[in-house]
Amino acid sequence: MKTFTYAIIGNSVAAIGAIEAIRSVDRTGSIGLFSDEPHHVYSRPLITHYLAGEVSEEKMLYRPPDFYERYGVQAFLGAQVESVEFENRRLQTAGGESAFEKLLISVGGRPIVPKIAGGDLRGVFTMNTWDDAREMKSYLPAVRSAMVLGGGLTGLKTAEALVEAGVRVTVVELAERVLSMLLDRRSAEVVVKQFENQGTRILTGTTISEIRGGECVESASLSDGSTAECQMVVLAIGVTPRLDLVQDTPVRTNRGIFVDRRMETSVPGVFAAGDVAEAYDALLDQNRVLPVLPNAYAGGRVAGLNMAGGERTYDLGASVNSTTFFGYPVVSAGSSAIEEGAEIIEGDDENGYRRFIIQDDRLTGFVMTGEVNRAGIVLDLVRERIPLNGLKDRLLDGIGLIDLPEEIRHKKLRGGTCCHEKH
Amino acid sequence: MACRLCEVGCKVEHSEHKHVIKSFKREKPVARLLVEESGPLSFATQCRHCDEPACMFGCITGAITKDPETGIVNLNAEKCIGCWTCILMCPYGSITRTNGARPTAAKCDMCPGREVPACVEACPNRALVLMEDEEPAVALEDAA
Incomplete structure (x- = not known):
């Protein structure tokens, strides 16, 4: 039986963050990587761009392609880990058993599939893996119109891709607005407008009650009583951490795998990062499941450094999102979705819509659309809890380093080298 | 003194024509550094080529990498899809967007092939200087 110094379950961003961190301090310890997906590490957010035919x-x-080789990783691709014995430090795949000294669980999330009559018809898809995108892509020739259930990021990016592939799309969202975790009502309207400009309908406050068809999807009925013809239904109402491997084990879970500031679980030597983890959100000062890519890399990196004997704490965790809809940029961070209980500064002009949320003279979140250059300086005001003082009046014009209090500016410019991890 | 010649030098260096008139007339190059100005104070800001680059942590495609030999944080425009996550992640505001039909992120690449970066060469006041080792890669001096 092979023993790995480091075993990693999962093959996405958190795993790569951990591997790159481990190899920055330990060039020889063996690394075994286990993934149920058969692919070389790919970018999960690109699957919608792949579906649209924009990305090869x-x-x-x-x-x-030579990543695993260069980083000295033995990669077991298409090898699903079936169980882990945390006390004995062993893991089992169909191919056999391996032992480990340190373990990272970074298996991500899986789509939540609502129970809908007709949900087993051909033409019903979820969008979470490259293979999902491939299957959808090969089904597209049979599709003239599609219905996307869920107006979150996955739903909207999938809808965008389908529009770009020439499909007529309707998005159905149960909440009163799209992207309700990220955006307030006004910002959400800005996003909806991008879709309406493409002739895409977005229906809120309703859901799909039944999918109809013989063998394949032919139409879908909504809870408001209407029915629309469609050949494809995409279920994108959210993802949930994949907790199968830790169910009924000593690894503590809540909504995700609970980790401390070192990204270590309740079992010493076992770490978790990425969408499966319930990790520290530095802006909210509490743990939560926050499935965004920058957090996955930063959390995986902290886990990797600690697995290799370091002492690092994770404090980059934050709700941060940046994307485009039909080329139109939309950026949000922190408490961006809240509607009340804070001072709100907003502006709307040819550069786009922007909204800043202020509590106790500190910026706690913001939305910027259209012109998003230098949004990172604004995010840093949130992360560092910098008192706004006179800055408040300048937020709408765009903040530069030169606008920051002298002491902070000097620290930034002379200190140099990024990030907020404590050394 | 905010002459912005560093921005001009950067634009020309990162253009196809590499000629100040042709570059400016026929292309719309963007500068990968920015002169900030407020009253008597001005300075140039550009990528710090961080030891722990938040832009790279956040890059969704793998377009941003840090060269382990040189320490330079590079951005492969071929792989960039223009999601702007790097712009949101960079606390220095040092990443910008190119013009054109398919805009991508653009940042300081330390001018590969040149001994001295174009911005440093263009600076008439030696406010921009190239330093190595433990110092920040390109030091900034407030030219108040």
């Missing part, structure tokens, strides 16, 4: 197979790769 080759450009799907998140790291170069």
Whole structure:
């Protein structure tokens, strides 16, 4: 039986963050990586771009083809880990058993599939893996119109991709607005407008009650009583951490795998990061499941450094999102979705819509659309809890380093090298 | 003194024509550094080539990498899809967007092939200087 110094379950961003961190301090310890997916590490957010035909197979790769070799990783791709014995430090796949000294669980999330009559018909999809995108893509020739259930990021990016692939799309969202976790009502309207400009309908406050068809999807009925013809239904109401491996084990879970500031679980030597973890959100000062890519890399990195004997704390965790809809940029961070209980500064002009949320003279969140250059300086005001003082009046014009209090500016410019991890 | 010649030098260096008139007339190059100005104070800001680059942590495609030999944080425009996550992640505001039909992120690449970056060479006041080792890669001096 092979023993790995480091075993990693999962093959996405958190795993790569951990591997790159481990190899920055330990060049020789053996690394075994286990993934149920058969692919070389790819960029999960690109799957909608792949569906749209914008990104080639080759450009799907998140790291170069020789990555595992260069980083001394023994990669078991298509090898699902069936169980882990945390006391004995062993894991089992169909191919056999391996032992480990340190373990990272970074298996991500899985789509939540609502129970809908007709949900087993051909033409019903979820969108979470490259294979999902491939299957959808090969089904597209049979599709003239599609219905996307869920107006979150996955739903909207999938809808965008389908529009770009020439499909007529309707998005159905149960909440009163799209992206309700990220955006307030006004910002959400800005997003909806991008879709309406493409002739895409977004229906809120309703859901799909039944999917109809013989063998394949032919139409879908909504809870408001209407029925629309469609050949494809995409279920995108959210993802939930994949907790199968830790169910009924000593690893503490809540909504996700609970980790401390070192990204270590309740079992010493076992770490978790990425969408499966319930990790520290530095802006809210509490743990939560926050499935966004920058957090996955930063959390995986902290886990990797600690697995290799370091002492690092994770404090980059934050709700941060940046994307485009039909080329139109939308950026949000922190408490961006809240509607009340704070001072709100907003502006709307040819550069786009922007909204800043202020509590106790500190910026706690913001939304910027259209012109998003230098949004990172604004995010840093949130992260560092910098008192706004006179800055408040300048937020709408765009903040530069030169606008920051002298002491903070000097620290930034002379200190140099980024990030908020404590050394 | 906010002459912005560093921005001009950067634009020309990162253009196809590499000629100040042709570059400016026929292309719309963007500068990868920015001169900030407020009253008597001005300075140039550009990528710090961080030891722990938040832009790279956040890059969704793998377009941003840090060269382990040189320490330079590079951005492969071929792989960039323009999601702007790097712009949101960079606390220095040092990443910008190119013009054109398919805009991508653009940042300081330390001018590969040049001994001295174009911005440093263009600076008439030696406010921008190239330093190595433990110092920040390109030091900034407030030219108040």
